[in-house]
Amino acid sequence: MAMLALDNLLKNPYETLRYADELRRKFVGDTVTFVVNRNINFTDICINDCKFCSFRNIKEFILSHEELKRKVAEALDFGCTEVCIQGGLLPNADVDFYVGILQAVRDVSKSIHIHAFSPMEVYHAAKNSRMHVEDVLKIFKREGLNSMPGTAAEILVDRVRKYICPKKLTTAEWEYVIKLAHKNGIPTTATMMYGHMESWKDRIEHIMLIKKIQQETGGFTEFIPLPFMWRNNELGKNFKGSSGFEDLLVIAVSRILLYPEVKNIQASWVKLGIKLAQAALYAGANDLGGTLMEENISKAAGATSGEKLTPEELREIIRVAGRIPKQRDTLYNLLE
Numbered sequence: 001m002a003m004l005a006l007d008n009l010l011k012n013p014y015e016t017l018r019y020a021d022e023l024r025r026k027f028v029g030d031t032v033t034f035v036v037n038r039n040i041n042f043t044d045i046c047i048n049d050c051k052f053c054s055f056r057n058i059k060e061f062i063l064s065h066e067e068l069k070r071k072v073a074e075a076l077d078f079g080c081t082e083v084c085i086q087g088g089l090l091p092n093a094d095v096d097f098y099v100g101i102l103q104a105v106r107d108v109s110k111s112i113h114i115h116a117f118s119p120m121e122v123y124h125a126a127k128n129s130r131m132h133v134e135d136v137l138k139i140f141k142r143e144g145l146n147s148m149p150g151t152a153a154e155i156l157v158d159r160v161r162k163y164i165c166p167k168k169l170t171t172a173e174w175e176y177v178i179k180l181a182h183k184n185g186i187p188t189t190a191t192m193m194y195g196h197m198e199s200w201k202d203r204i205e206h207i208m209l210i211k212k213i214q215q216e217t218g219g220f221t222e223f224i225p226l227p228f229m230w231r232n233n234e235l236g237k238n239f240k241g242s243s244g245f246e247d248l249l250v251i252a253v254s255r256i257l258l259y260p261e262v263k264n265i266q267a268s269w270v271k272l273g274i275k276l277a278q279a280a281l282y283a284g285a286n287d288l289g290g291t292l293m294e295e296n297i298s299k300a301a302g303a304t305s306g307e308k309l310t311p312e313e314l315r316e317i318i319r320v321a322g323r324i325p326k327q328r329d330t331l332y333n334l335l336e
């Protein structure tokens with residue numbers, strides 16, 4: 001079935017873009033959403049060695065709880081409704097370490113939405129604490145975790161993972177953590193990092209797995225295709241990323257294959273650049289992500305679109321693209 005879909009979708013890419021736009025209009029209308037959030041990376045020290053990573057062990061920093069609290073306070077001043085917190089895998093980071101981060105945020109704000117810890121980080125915490133993943137998730141939730149980024153997904157095909165991120169969790173392990181999160185009332189996003197060694201068949205396999213999980217749990221808030229950024233990493237020596245047209249096609253194929261299970265398809269302005277993100281709104285996307293305030297991971301890999309947009313800038317970008325801007329929260333409740 002997947003191969004059939006792949007053939008049909010790629011045979012006439014212009015028709016695929018048009019159809020994705022039509023589905024977007026039918027499903028979510030002309031509203032384009034964004035979230036006012038702040039990214040916080042608490043460390044770049046990592047025991048893993050993903051070949052696409054340009055972020056690991058560059059500055060070798062670990063944020064203190066005081067620095068973390070200062071960043072959360074700044075986020076509140078900026079009007080953020082969410083902090084997105086992720087980091088490298090510190091060798092001995094256990095459940096208490098991650099709980100310390102949650103508590104530090106909660107010391108500053110009881111209400112800000114904490115969107116934190118990838119399935120890889122949850123798995124790492126469980127392993128270091130010799131605990132079951134589900135128990136770890138329950139503790140995180142109790143300590144204030146509201147939702148998780150569905151990162152560390154890269155391409156959910158083990159042949160590809162074995163090459164680009166051999167020490168990361170397998171496809172089955174990623175699915176396992178995500179499903180347990182959803183089961184325990186922790187929604188997640190879903191991501192896909194494409195534009196390196198994977199084929200279109202691999203991308204379709206990835207998207208169809210997301211669709212299958214969503215049919216079972218309904219726990220994904222959105223799907224975010226992320227083009228591979230090739231500078232300053234090992235994978236980039238052999239693969240130079242995707243073309244702009246391919247980026248649009250990935251958005252369109254995602255919209256079509258994930259219809260009607262996944263309502264929101266995000267175009268990442270940091271990765272795509274602002275103008276291509278605007279074009280993606282005509283290829284199936286209905287969300288532009290967040291204000292971010294700071295962004296370290298894509299910047300290290302060569303992204304040049306900046307790391308901060310104000311809510312007003314995001315509104316203007318959406319208006320110029322001919323759409324209606326609306327601020328949302330992390331879970332896609334409209335705030336205006």
Ligand code: SF4
Nearest residue numbers: 046048049050053088
């Ligand atoms: S992508 Fe994440 S897990 Fe992989 S090396 Fe970089 S920081 Fe570590």
